[in-house]
Amino acid sequence: MxxxxxxxxxxxxxxxxxxxxxxxxxxxxxxxxxxxxxxxSAPDSTETTATTAPPTTSTTVDPGTLPQTDQKPTADDPAFTARMNVLADAIRNNSPQTAISTFFPVEAYKQTKKNTNPAADWNNRLIASFREDVSAANKKLGPDAASAVFQGVTVPNTATWVKPGEEYNVGPYWRVLNSTMNFTVDGRAVAIPLNSMISWRGQWYVVHLGTIR
Structure with a gap:
């Protein structure tokens, strides 16, 4: 039990x-x-993509590729003053190549002069003479040319509007003769003749620093 x-x-x-x-x-x-x-729940994530704008580029247009205008140049234009300072520096240092920008642009010359090959004439005659003239001006300043002080350029108020056909030209331009580049060196004043300038789009450019040839 x-x-x-x-x-x-x-x-x-x-x-x-x-x-x-x-x-x-x-x-x-x-x-x-x-x-x-x-x-x-996975946390929401937002992906932010930074967009970088492409860098801006500045393009310098050769004025000689643009059409001529009838604007009359002035001697007190800042751009002209800057070019004359470049030319004066080239004369002081006998460095003609550094002053090519002060010379009448080749593309403008091709639009202006009646010639079978304006570019060749520009390079072989005009620029060749310009180089010789810069060297001659340097010698005129003397042995202390590098220390010469540029006092500015005198441009007479005698500019003439040259019409097509008057100077073997197919395009018009303003022309001024007998300007002067003024220097002082070793306490003396030296005047460098700037025999001929012609205009392009309201700006003076050198065509004959020395004797016209």
Whole structure:
């Protein structure tokens, strides 16, 4: 009798333990399911692309490629003054090549003069003479030419409008003769003749620094 009671008691205890274990397993599963159903949202990220504008470029247009105008040049124009300073520096240092920008542009000459090959005439005659004239002007300043002080250019008020056909030209221009570049060197004044300038688009340019030839 006691043995039967002990057996039944053990069965009850075993059943209770199994029940507890089952409840624990279900609870664990429920907890795991809850965690598994949660969703994790990745934070929004916005990618910003910096756009760099392309660098700007400045283009210098050769004035000789543009059409002529009837604007009369003036001797106090800042651009003309700057060119004369360049020419004066070339004379002081006997460096004609540095002053080519002060000379009448070759592209303008091609539009202006009646010649089978204006570019060749510009280079072989006019520029060749210009180089000789710059060197001659340097010698006129003397051995201390490099220390000469440029005092400016005197342009007479005698400019003439040259019409096509008057000077072997197919295009018109203003022309002025007998200007003077003024220097002082070693306490003395030296005048360098600037024999002929003609205009292009309202600006004076050298065509004959020395004798016209």
């Amino acid at each position: 006691n043995t039967n009671r002990l057996t039944r008691s053990r069965r009850h205890i075993g059943t209770a333990i199994i029940g507890l274990l089952t409840l624990g397993t279900l609870a664990a599963c429920g907890s795991g399911g809850s965690q598994g159903s949660g969703t994790t």
